[in-house]
Amino acid sequence: MAHLLGGIEAGGTKFVCAVGDENGNIQKRVKFPTTTPEETMKEVFAFFDQYEVEAIGIGSFGPIDINPESPTYGYVTDTPKLPWKNYNFLGAMKARYDIAYEWTTDVNVAAYGEYKKGAGVGKDNVLYATVGTGIGVGYISHGELYRGRSHPEGGHILMQREAGDDFAGVCPYHGACLEGLAAGPAVERRAGKKGDQLLSTDSVWETEAFYLAQACMTYTLTFSPDVIIFGGGVMKQKQLFPMIRENFLELMHDYVRVPDLDNYIVHVELGDDAGITGSLLAAADVLTK
Amino acid sequence: MAHLLGGIEAGGTKFVCAVGDENGNIQKRVKFPTTTPEETMKEVFAFFDQYEVEAIGIGSFGPIDINPESPTYGYVTDTPKLPWKNYNFLGAMKARYDIAYEWTTDVNVAAYGEYKKGAGVGKDNVLYATVGTGIGVGYISHGELYRGRSHPEGGHILMQREAGDDFAGVCPYHGACLEGLAAGPAVERRAGKKGDQLLSTDSVWETEAFYLAQACMTYTLTFSPDVIIFGGGVMKQKQLFPMIRENFLELMHDYVRVPDLDNYIVHVELGDDAGITGSLLAAADVLTK
Ligand SMILES: Nc1ncnc2c1ncn2[C@@H]1O[C@H](COP(=O)(O)OP(=O)(O)O)[C@@H](O)[C@H]1O
Ligand SMILES: Nc1ncnc2c1ncn2[C@@H]1O[C@H](COP(=O)(O)OP(=O)(O)O)[C@@H](O)[C@H]1O
Ligand SMILES: [Zn+2]
Ligand SMILES: [Zn+2]
Numbered sequence: 001m002a003h004l005l006g007g008i009e010a011g012g013t014k015f016v017c018a019v020g021d022e023n024g025n026i027q028k029r030v031k032f033p034t035t036t037p038e039e040t041m042k043e044v045f046a047f048f049d050q051y052e053v054e055a056i057g058i059g060s061f062g063p064i065d066i067n068p069e070s071p072t073y074g075y076v077t078d079t080p081k082l083p084w085k086n087y088n089f090l091g092a093m094k095a096r097y098d099i100a101y102e103w104t105t106d107v108n109v110a111a112y113g114e115y116k117k118g119a120g121v122g123k124d125n126v127l128y129a130t131v132g133t134g135i136g137v138g139y140i141s142h143g144e145l146y147r148g149r150s151h152p153e154g155g156h157i158l159m160q161r162e163a164g165d166d167f168a169g170v171c172p173y174h175g176a177c178l179e180g181l182a183a184g185p186a187v188e189r190r191a192g193k194k195g196d197q198l199l200s201t202d203s204v205w206e207t208e209a210f211y212l213a214q215a216c217m218t219y220t221l222t223f224s225p226d227v228i229i230f231g232g233g234v235m236k237q238k239q240l241f242p243m244i245r246e247n248f249l250e251l252m253h254d255y256v257r258v259p260d261l262d263n264y265i266v267h268v269e270l271g272d273d274a275g276i277t278g279s280l281l282a283a284a285d286v287l288t289k
Numbered sequence: 290m291a292h293l294l295g296g297i298e299a300g301g302t303k304f305v306c307a308v309g310d311e312n313g314n315i316q317k318r319v320k321f322p323t324t325t326p327e328e329t330m331k332e333v334f335a336f337f338d339q340y341e342v343e344a345i346g347i348g349s350f351g352p353i354d355i356n357p358e359s360p361t362y363g364y365v366t367d368t369p370k371l372p373w374k375n376y377n378f379l380g381a382m383k384a385r386y387d388i389a390y391e392w393t394t395d396v397n398v399a400a401y402g403e404y405k406k407g408a409g410v411g412k413d414n415v416l417y418a419t420v421g422t423g424i425g426v427g428y429i430s431h432g433e434l435y436r437g438r439s440h441p442e443g444g445h446i447l448m449q450r451e452a453g454d455d456f457a458g459v460c461p462y463h464g465a466c467l468e469g470l471a472a473g474p475a476v477e478r479r480a481g482k483k484g485d486q487l488l489s490t491d492s493v494w495e496t497e498a499f500y501l502a503q504a505c506m507t508y509t510l511t512f513s514p515d516v517i518i519f520g521g522g523v524m525k526q527k528q529l530f531p532m533i534r535e536n537f538l539e540l541m542h543d544y545v546r547v548p549d550l551d552n553y554i555v556h557v558e559l560g561d562d563a564g565i566t567g568s569l570l571a572a573a574d575v576l577t578k
Contacts, residue, residue, distance in 0.1 A: 256439060
């Protein structure tokens, strides 16, 4: 029997809301910019008021509180987007629609979408990293949305410097963490132009590949995934993939066995639909669990 | 009913074999140095030939192959201890004793021991790191020995340099990875003396605390554990703990919420017994699963 399900991909830049089925097929969708909770939630409600969905999967920018025993469960917590700081996102949704919810990160739903329908099909452990305005990491562990005490924030790990690189980094929290050194705004600051205006042969991509390869190394040595899937605006620079693989090989120095790199470090297959597709699929799961 | 169980903590320096019960109580144990597989396994067999154990938990140094579908499942794979490279450890055990086995890393069994009977009691997600001749990381995720495609090798992550530190690092694979910068041999090389001969106020401990705090940051941002437990010879320097906590706070810059640090970054409680205790407890589990 077909269920009508809802999905919200709540990114720091824009929201996507959709309704669809349990196979992640999107029937209707809307997009709007992320402004204040007041304005943005008005649009969310305007969309979902039109449908009778049985469950909603929410993938939110964060950090968010995903611990059901915490008094601030369902909140966006320490985000630099100040109007959202300590906002009870899940609470607001529940107050409007008394249905079942999945509550996780935007990158976790994208990881889940790729796991079920994209570059992660057939793998158990799928790491997804988006390299856009920020760097976010989602992880599927043995087919489940990974959570420890909280969710991964693997975009903010600190990095060994590339020889000769003294760029200070732009992360407001950590300066030269991965996001501070390699997200879109860092590329722009290093090169003096937005990423999409640079030649594919610009030397900034060598630096970019070095840091992204190092991130792959850290994820390999911690999570040990079956595949590392990259999405986000910066990864539209396809020339990065062979460069990352090459740097990864050199950095790892054969320390642990990894799959054939062409199948290990790969581009997202669902493109910009990974997150919203994963939200619908995650909503489907809460009905059956 | 009491079961007689076996445990092997196979470290790169020494082996510990024990028999005990399903609560991890050790009834008899032996220790001997890790030399060649031929010599070392002779001692292992001499010990276990004396008992009728129902299952054995093996925690081995590595990297090891823990993928049951792999043709080299049960092997030690790419270790720098050359006589053990590509040695079929589990296969040799099974050929001698046709019983049930748990096959995991030495640090995973130590993590499991601490989870069940030590500093991890009452927590779901327990990260254990030993800082000794090398740095090894074990992880218990929701009460289970963590595995992805393979096991964590979190001692070899690359690090942001402490300002002014230009020590080349001693890891034969990566030079200045965490192990190369902060394991016992790195301390000795930096300070010109073994760690146990240094004053607790030696400035080398400040550098040590910086890198171990940074490792805690990476583990927090990836696995997101409930507790980080440190063991191994170097961590006998108890003054390191407050220093690591202080550095951790500074590095994280309040980005994600963590527990009270006195209960988050802690010393192993079972001391040198963590690994062998965890081996017995893991052996008990294979009988009930
Ligand atoms: N083709 C491209 N090449 C390189 N960088 C790009 C490209 N397209 C977008 N970017 C950069 O990616 C960032 C936006 O990332 P994106 O994933 O599109 O959105 P967001 O992360 O905000 O959801 C910006 O910094 C932008 O400059
Ligand atoms: N009290 C101590 N203080 C500092 N370092 C120590 C101390 N005891 C041992 N070490 C160092 O720890 C390393 C040995 O680690 P250990 O955990 O005992 O064994 P292993 O890692 O070989 O199993 C050596 O480099 C040694 O110098
Ligand atoms: Zn950061
Ligand atoms: Zn190393």
